[in-house]
Amino acid sequence: MGHDPDAMNDAQIDALIRGLDPLRELKTDELLTLREQATLQRIMVAPEQRASSPASVPPARRNFPLVLSMAVTAVVAMIAIVLVWPPAARRAVALTPPPLQLSSSSQPIGEVVSVAHRLLTRSPREPHAERKVSSVGWYLQMDHLTTGDTRSVIAPQVIHLTWEADGSGREVITAGVPYLADGSPPPDPDSAPAAGSQLSETTYPAGGFGSPIDHIPGNTEADVRELLSAYWSPVAADPSASDIITAVSNAFGSWTLTDEQHAHILTMLSTAPGATVAGTAVDRAGRDVTVIAADSTTNPDFRQFLLISNETGRIVGTENVRLTPLGDLLPAGGVTSYTLWETR
Template sequence: MTENAVLERMLSEADPAPTPRDAAPDARALATRDRILRTSTAPSRRRVRAVGWASGLVAAAACAAVAFTLMMPTGAAVAGTPSPLAFGESETVAEIVDAAEVDLAAVPGPAEPERHVRAASWTLSLDDAKITPQFSVLTWNADLSGRVVMYAGVPYESTDAVANNSAEVRSSGEVTMDLVMAPGEFSTPVPEAPGASHDELMAALHAFGMPDSPNAFEVATAITSLIEQWTLTNAQHAELLSIVENTAGVEGLGIATDRLGRSVLGMRMVSGDGDASNVLLVSADTGRIVGLETIALRDVGGAPVGAVTGYRMWGLGEGAAE
C-alpha cells in the first residue's frame, strides 16, 4: 500500500462517514490529504519540527483541526493555546546530563528497544477555545505491520493555570481512530533496533534526517523523531543526552512540572533561522527524555512571538491513554 493510500485510510478512520470506503475522495478530502503530504515531506524552514512519515501517522488523524492559535508574548494563553512551562532556577547542560545519567543507571528501564510508543500531545483548534489533548498508542512489528490507536483527551480552558501545569492532561478514553496496518504498510527509516553506541545512534539520527553538521535544534528534532517510533533503553537515552551535551547551542533550564504532572528539566535549542526554539524535557526522576515543547521566537507563519506551537510527551504508563 502506498503512503498516500495509508493516509487516505487514516482520514477515513479518523472521520468515518456513510460514503462507501471505495468511493473516490471528494475535493475536501483530497485537499486535506495534500496538506498532510506537504507538511510531512517538504516542511518549510518555519516548521515547528521536521516530521517523518511515522510521526505524521500519529498526528494525521487530527490534521484538519490542528492549527496555530494566538498567545500574547507575555505568556498568557488565549484561544486554546497552552501556556509555556514555567522553569525554576537555571541549571547547566552538564548538570542536567550528569544527574540524568545517575538516574538512568539507578532506575530500571526497557531491556531492549521496543516497537511500542505511548504519547500525549496537544490538538490546537481555531474552532474551540478549549485545549484538547490527544493520546496515541503506536505498536509495530519487524514485518512493518502495526496498529495506532488515538484517544481524545479531556478538554480544558487555556486560562486554567492548574490544568496547564499540574497533571490535568488526561484521556477521556474515547477512541477517535483505530488504524491497523498490514505487513509492509508501516514506514520507518530505522526498521531494526538501533544499538546503544555513539556511532549506532548517530546513524539512526541521520536516518531520521539529521544533517552531517547539525545544529542543536536539528539534533533535538532527530532524537524526538526516533523516540516517536522506538521506546529506547536507558543506555540509549544516556548516549543521546551525551550527544546533546556535546552539541553547541544548548541552554540548560531549571526544573518544571510537565503537563502530566511529572518533574522535568529542560534544555533549550534555537532553530538555525531563529524562528523557533525546542525545549527538550528530561525526567528528573528517571533521566529519560520524556517530552518536547516548541515555541515561536518570531511572528512568522501565523504564530506570534511566545506561542507554543507544538508539544509532545512520551513515557506514559500503561493505561494512561486508555
C-alpha cells in the same frame, strides 16, 4: 455580495501556513507516507463522523520518503486552523496552552547530563529498544463558537502504537482530557471528543507502517547516532542541538529506547551547539523535569524544548514554541505543539 476586507485570499493563507511550519523549507507533500496521510484524513473529518471501528491501510511503498513527525504535526495544526479560522475574526484571544513555568537554573548543561546519567544507571529497563510507543500529544486547534467568540480547545490525543519488523502493526488513538487555554473545561461538551473516547484504530499490514529503520538499534553511541540520523539526516555529521531534538521527536514516534540509548542522546546534546538549560519545570503530566532549549536551525521563528525527567533521567517530552507573533493568531511565546512520553 459585499467584499470582506479581512477575508484571506489564497496567497495570504499560503503565507500563514508557511509561518506556522517550523520546517517550512520542506515540501510536505513529499514527506507523507500512508500512515501520515491516514492521520491527516482522520483529523479533517468532523468528530461526529469519526468511526471507532478498526481501519486498515494498504501496504506502503518500500522506498518511501522520510517522514518527519514534527513536520506532520505542523501540517495537522495548519489544516485545523485553515478549516476553522473565521476570516472576519478581529479579537486576539488565547489559543494555546500556557507556556511551561520555568524556574531559573544555574546548572550548566554538562552537569544536567551527568545527573541524568546517574539516574539512568540506577535501575536499567529493557535491554533493547522496543517497537512501541505510548504518548500524549497536542497540536494547535481552534473552534469557532456560534456566539462569535473564538476560543482554543486544547484536545490532546493519547497514542498507543506497536509494530513489527515487517512493517505490520496497530495504532489506537484516544482522546485526552480537553480544556481551554486558561485551564478551564470547554463550555460546550461537543467542542471536543470526550476524554477516553476512541478516535481511531488502525491496523497496518506488512509494509504498511513507515519507518526508515526496522531493525532493533544497538546500544552504542554509533548505533544511536545512526538511528537518529535515519529520522533526521543532519544528525549524521555535526548536528546542532535543534537537529538532535528534531531527530528525537521523529524517532520517539516509533521507538521506546533503552536507558543507555537515552544517555548517549543526552551526551550528544551536551556538546551540540545551541543547547542551553532553560530551567526546571513541572510538565503537562505533573512531572518534575529539567528543560533543555534550542532555537530551531530550520526556522528562526521557533524554539524547541526537550524535557528530561528529574526522577529517571529519561527524555520524556518535547515542545515547540513560536518566538515571534503571527498577527492575531499567535502571540510571541505561543506553544504550537507538545508530545509527552512515559506518562503511564
